[in-house]
Amino acid sequence: MKRCKGCLESLVVSKKKIQQLISNYAEDQSVIVSGEIYESRLKLCHECSSLINGTTRQYCGCFVQFKAKFPDKHCALSGI
Template sequence: MQSVQGCKGCSESVQVSPEKLARLVEMATLNRIAASDEEYERRLDRCLSCPSLQYGTTCRHCGCLVAVRAKLLDSECPYPGESRWGE
């Protein structure tokens, strides 16, 4: 049996289109307070440069889509030991 590294529930065949990702971000913020556009971009830039980013969209530590997590004001970076968002 071959060992899989990274996210337990995902494989490289998992892809989210930019359109679907934008819709998921929109849906996630319907009933929650969204971060400002500036804060969102700052957080997302840090996520996109993180060594724990998988498939260009997914956090290895929590399995979330980073674009959604970064947009939610009350979210925190799940990076172990320190926030990569610098909060």
């Protein structure tokens, strides 16, 4: 299991927790990207060597499933 320097080995973020974060951030669901854009963004994330546990970027600590949902959030590495 890969780790970022600030994460514990036991840190695993559930799909439920990520969905809760998305709901808390965007009460208005119209501000999220379409399912097609979301899936294409996640595909790139899952091909990235800095992805940890399928949810977290090693360098910045962001949750990719959260970040991929919003048009104003972008990956510093890929620009997407």
